[in-house]
Amino acid sequence: MSGVSGAGAADLPGAREQWVRTGGIELCVVELGERGRPTVLLVHGYPDSKEVWTEVAERLATRFHVVLYDVRGHGRSTAPQPLRGGFTLEKLTDDFLAVADAVSPDRPVHLVGHDWGSVQGWEFATVGRTEGRIASFTSMSGPSLDHFGHWIKKRMSRPTPRAAAQLLGQATKSWYVYMLHTPVLPELAWRGPLGKRWPKMLQRVEKVPAGSYPTASLPSDAAHGAWLYRDNVRPRLRRPRSDAFAHVPVQLITPTGDAFLSERLYDGLERWAPDLLRRTLPAKHWIPRTRPDQLASWIAEFVTAREEPAARAPRQKAPAKYADRFGGQLVLVTGAASGIGRATAFAFAEAGARVVAVDRDAEGAARTADMARLVGASEAWAECVDVSDEQAMEKLAAKVAAEHGIVDVLVNNAGIGLSGAFLDTTAEDWKKVLDVNLWGVIHGCRIFGKQMAERGQGGHIVNTASAAAYLPSRTLPAYSTSKAAVLMLSECLRAELASKSIGVSAICPGIVNTNITATSRFAGVDEAEEKRRQERSSRLYGLRNFPPEKVADAILRAVVRNEAVVPVTPESKGALWMSRFAPRALRRIARVEPKL
Amino acid sequence: MAGDTRQRTARHPGRHSGRPSADLSGFREVQRLSYECAEAVAAQLRPGVTEREAARMQREWLRDRGVRDWFHLPFAWFGDRTAFANFRIPLQFFPTNRRLEPGMPFILDMAPVYKGFSADIGYSGSLGLNPVQDRLMSDLQAHRRLILEQVRERRSLREIYEDVERLMNRQGYANRHRAYPFGVIAHKIDRVKERRWSPTAFGFGTQSLKGLASDALHGHREGWSPLWSPYHFSDHPPQPGLWAVEPHLGFRGTGAKFEEILVVTDSRDPEESAFWLDDDLPHVRRWAEEEKAA
Numbered sequence: 001m002s003g004v005s006g007a008g009a010a011d012l013p014g015a016r017e018q019w020v021r022t023g024g025i026e027l028c029v030v031e032l033g034e035r036g037r038p039t040v041l042l043v044h045g046y047p048d049s050k051e052v053w054t055e056v057a058e059r060l061a062t063r064f065h066v067v068l069y070d071v072r073g074h075g076r077s078t079a080p081q082p083l084r085g086g087f088t089l090e091k092l093t094d095d096f097l098a099v100a101d102a103v104s105p106d107r108p109v110h111l112v113g114h115d116w117g118s119v120q121g122w123e124f125a126t127v128g129r130t131e132g133r134i135a136s137f138t139s140m141s142g143p144s145l146d147h148f149g150h151w152i153k154k155r156m157s158r159p160t161p162r163a164a165a166q167l168l169g170q171a172t173k174s175w176y177v178y179m180l181h182t183p184v185l186p187e188l189a190w191r192g193p194l195g196k197r198w199p200k201m202l203q204r205v206e207k208v209p210a211g212s213y214p215t216a217s218l219p220s221d222a223a224h225g226a227w228l229y230r231d232n233v234r235p236r237l238r239r240p241r242s243d244a245f246a247h248v249p250v251q252l253i254t255p256t257g258d259a260f261l262s263e264r265l266y267d268g269l270e271r272w273a274p275d276l277l278r279r280t281l282p283a284k285h286w287i288p289r290t291r292p293d294q295l296a297s298w299i300a301e302f303v304t305a306r307e308e309p310a311a312r313a314p315r316q317k318a319p320a321k322y323a324d325r326f327g328g329q330l331v332l333v334t335g336a337a338s339g340i341g342r343a344t345a346f347a348f349a350e351a352g353a354r355v356v357a358v359d360r361d362a363e364g365a366a367r368t369a370d371m372a373r374l375v376g377a378s379e380a381w382a383e384c385v386d387v388s389d390e391q392a393m394e395k396l397a398a399k400v401a402a403e404h405g406i407v408d409v410l411v412n413n414a415g416i417g418l419s420g421a422f423l424d425t426t427a428e429d430w431k432k433v434l435d436v437n438l439w440g441v442i443h444g445c446r447i448f449g450k451q452m453a454e455r456g457q458g459g460h461i462v463n464t465a466s467a468a469a470y471l472p473s474r475t476l477p478a479y480s481t482s483k484a485a486v487l488m489l490s491e492c493l494r495a496e497l498a499s500k501s502i503g504v505s506a507i508c509p510g511i512v513n514t515n516i517t518a519t520s521r522f523a524g525v526d527e528a529e530e531k532r533r534q535e536r537s538s539r540l541y542g543l544r545n546f547p548p549e550k551v552a553d554a555i556l557r558a559v560v561r562n563e564a565v566v567p568v569t570p571e572s573k574g575a576l577w578m579s580r581f582a583p584r585a586l587r588r589i590a591r592v593e594p595k596l
Numbered sequence: 597m598a599g600d601t602r603q604r605t606a607r608h609p610g611r612h613s614g615r616p617s618a619d620l621s622g623f624r625e626v627q628r629l630s631y632e633c634a635e636a637v638a639a640q641l642r643p644g645v646t647e648r649e650a651a652r653m654q655r656e657w658l659r660d661r662g663v664r665d666w667f668h669l670p671f672a673w674f675g676d677r678t679a680f681a682n683f684r685i686p687l688q689f690f691p692t693n694r695r696l697e698p699g700m701p702f703i704l705d706m707a708p709v710y711k712g713f714s715a716d717i718g719y720s721g722s723l724g725l726n727p728v729q730d731r732l733m734s735d736l737q738a739h740r741r742l743i744l745e746q747v748r749e750r751r752s753l754r755e756i757y758e759d760v761e762r763l764m765n766r767q768g769y770a771n772r773h774r775a776y777p778f779g780v781i782a783h784k785i786d787r788v789k790e791r792r793w794s795p796t797a798f799g800f801g802t803q804s805l806k807g808l809a810s811d812a813l814h815g816h817r818e819g820w821s822p823l824w825s826p827y828h829f830s831d832h833p834p835q836p837g838l839w840a841v842e843p844h845l846g847f848r849g850t851g852a853k854f855e856e857i858l859v860v861t862d863s864r865d866p867e868e869s870a871f872w873l874d875d876d877l878p879h880v881r882r883w884a885e886e887e888k889a890a
Binding site: 338342346350364367368371374375515518538539542545547549 | 765770847
């Protein structure tokens with residue numbers, strides 16, 4: 001036992017250990033960071049011990065007084081005797097209060113719970129006797145059993161098709177809860193083959209990185225922890241408390257890929273927790289292991305806002321669409337000085353992301369960053385970089401990583417237009433368009449994608465392709481070729497990075513009213529004619545008047561839903577449909593030379 | 597007859613004696629009155645006031661001060677309607693029951709006829725602080741300068757329109773005057789005959805519409821248009837007369853505009869060839885203060 005805990009403590013440099021005695025058991029409590037700072041108390045779930053939090057705790061320890069403890073019967077804390085009846089939420093509340101009094105006697109603590117830690121947290125945050133001891137509560141993957149009970153009752157009493165589907169969905173996800181209610185068998189399994197295989201299963205199914213977690217105490221943690229379910233689930237679901245209102249601000253972090261909990265469980269949670277901040281994360285159940293950076297930053301932001309009400313940003317009436325998903329994330333957009341790139345930067349900014357606006361046009365990029373801050377970006381920066389310059393991109397990536405962190409969402413949007421017959425297009429023209437449209441995307445994906453993959457905490461890459469990627473035409477051979485390459489690159493990369501939880505989307509906007517027409521090169525004509533065509537095509541695009549903001553919305557939606565190929569304008573959708581079902585018609589149309 | 601001669605001089609100010617200062621002062625008076633009305637009504641706006649109520653407040657304020665006819669009845673737009681979000685048909689311009697909330701941007705737009713002179717003004721503001729609209733208003737200054745400069749250079753109205761739009765794009769904004777009928781950034785206004793009965797149709801005064809229609813007819817024969825639009829029919833140098841210019845910026849659900857009269861004459865002196873009728877207007881004062889603060 002002591003060997004195990006030694007390894008656990010070694011994970012956390014500077015950890016101070018103490019024992020808290022309460023109700024006949026001893027709890028192992030570990031503290032990090034300075035005591036005078038706000039206390040963040042992390043409660044683990046099942047089947048876990050406090051070591052599930054090591055990654056998050058390390059990141060929080062630089063700013064807060066971080067406290068972790070092993071729930072009774074788990075890790076190095078002792079188990080109650082007898083086990084039956086020793087794990088009720090009332091007793092767990094006693095434990096929490098004892099720990100809170102020991103580590104922060106004068107100030108309320110910021111509570112963070114994952115899985116069963118969050119189930120407990122909801123109990124702590126909704127019972128009267130903890131009032132004044134909790135400053136805020138961050139919940140992940142663990143609903144209140146009382147809310148859950150009401151959730152079931154409401155749907156049972158009015159089983160509309162939707163309600164029935166929601167019930168059935170959660171009932172299927174809860175299979176393990178039924179298993180844990182059988183006597184002895186779970187204990188035998190955990191102490192036997194399941195306990196041995198569990199770490200590998202976590203790595204394979206839940207993508208939890210290998211390492212010192214789970215600890216060697218797992219079999220006994222899991223065996224004891226079965227009583228969490230047996231002591232609480234049935235009584236609470238049968239008779240849920242009707243006064244389970246949260247008396248503290250709550251931050252709810254919902255992983256969208258959770259195999260055990262449906263997202264629908266939190267519908268209408270505002271009724272129980274009036275001061276609720278929602279966050280969603282594309283990840284599986286064990287987010288403290290798989291997404292420590294994101295969790296640490298959300299917890300830090302939430303705690304800081306509660307500690308310094310003055311610094312708290314004025315709360316908007318209705319949070320922007322997707323604010324739950326992109327709040328605080330780092331988004332880098334290339335070609336952000338105009339058009340779709342700029343609109344995309346603004347859309348992410350509105351959702352509360354931190355934005356890096358990259359463009360060759362320094363002034364335009366600076367303007368984008370400036371306006372992004374105005375619409376809601378917590379921070380925004382401008383960088384003047386030519387995406388086709390590999391060295392400059394390498395430098396940019398290093399700088400961004402050092403100053404702002406690893407990019408969560410990369411939008412490779414920079415592109416230039418080139419029109420003209422193939423036989424009129426010079427090698428120089430080809431080089432120019434491929435350098436920006438294709439090599440720019442390759443550099444972005446390669447350099448920033450590598451950083452994302454190495455971090456191992458997911459991410460998303462968006463590449464702006466074009467409807468021209470699947471729409472042959474005699475007027476845009478070079479441009480279409482470059483965009484077709486971007487489309488295929490995105491598809492291949494999507495396959496490769498899927499295992500790393502990095503999504504890749506290709507956006508095919510179509511005819512959008514941006515300044516790409518005004519800066520396009522028209523091969524095979526003199527300067528005056530080129531100017532005339534630029535003006536003419538700009539006017540036509542202006543008449544079509546499809547706003548880049550709509551493309552930006554499509555980009556955010558694509559990231560949220562992890563869509564592969566996203567045509568945006570109706571003509572782009574139509575062309576994609578035709579390229580699949582009526583390619584010969586498209587080839588016919590391609591022969592027509594549009595008059596400009 | 598007397599009315600007729602007055603009308604002609606107004607349509608071609610500067611043709612005979614530089615500027616018919618009496619006429620211009622009439623226009624200036626009604627423009628000032630309108631901006632006073634806008635400021636008075638804006639000061640009365642409270643949370644919960646609807647667009648219809650705000651429009652009625654403007655109408656009553658001006659009616660009390662002797663306005664009997666309109667180029668168009670007062671409009672009021674609140675919230676994202678200031679940026680004409682999701683406007684598809686012109687009926688959507690009319691005031692609705694949307695209620696004003698703290699921090700919401702609003703635009704008041706009115707075009708009264710007073711003593712036979714008409715004005716058309718737009719006033720942007722917000723209930724409490726709205727940093728986004730503040731920025732939009734500050735950035736409108738460049739547009740006022742650009743328009744005057746290019747009109748003095750006698751560039752084609754369509755080209756000026758496109759340059760204004762380019763400036764908006766550079767600033768990161770959307771061109772929202774494109775949502776107006778014919779996408780106009782400006783239209784001509786003129787003197788209007790005072791009648792005992794002055795009906796309106798679809799919010800527009802019939803007398804003023806008649807004036808505009810006759811201008812359009814003349815213009816059609818002579819190759820110009822009283823509407824300053826992005827289309828081919830505006831591809832001509834600025835036509836002497838009075839233009840109500842209304843650049844309208846939109847930025848993610850927030851809009852801002854000003855609207856005021858630009859006097860265009862056929863003088864050869866650039867200074868005289870075009871000038872803003874009045875430089876003592878709320879938005880101009882605001883920019884002056886900003887410059888002083890900087």
